[in-house]
Amino acid sequence: MEIRQQNNEKNGMFEAFIDDRHAGEMTYTWAGTDKFIIDHTGVEESYNGMGVGKNLLLAVVDYARANHIKVIPLCPFAKATFNKNPNLQDVLA
Template sequence: MSNDIKQESSASKGRFYLEKEGKAVAEMTYSVAGSHKIIIDHTEVNDSLRGQGIGEKLLKTLIEYVRSEDIKVIPLCPFAKAKIQENKEYQDVLV
């Protein structure tokens, strides 16, 4: 399995996700909340991948993306919120 995290987005929503055999097995979804703001809605990782740090990899990829695009984040997803609070290096992206 490739650990390449992909992104897809529309004008109002998006996600970072990991595929296995053409199916998403992990994803972090977000909603666009303005031209420079997103809300992290949900993180889900297939049970077969739990404990491998996939959720954190999704978050790290999202953080790298928002920094490069000068976007701020509102983490409503409990997982993302907890991880951002734990990691001071991520807190610069908060609204």
């Protein structure tokens, strides 16, 4: 699985690809310069149950840690995954 990021000053997304096919995305909106809100996670139906959403969230966490950014998980999937994984909660705003 390959994760790619697109980012600008207002919003961005992490996209997952499996065998060069779009498998899912996690989108966010910036809330200032050091915080963003995860507002959507989507996984293509044919990739359900393959860990696409969790891998997207792990990429978000890695990015947030590397760039000293805090995350607000508005998306229900992201919020639930953070709640189940205390080791990821250091990036929460």
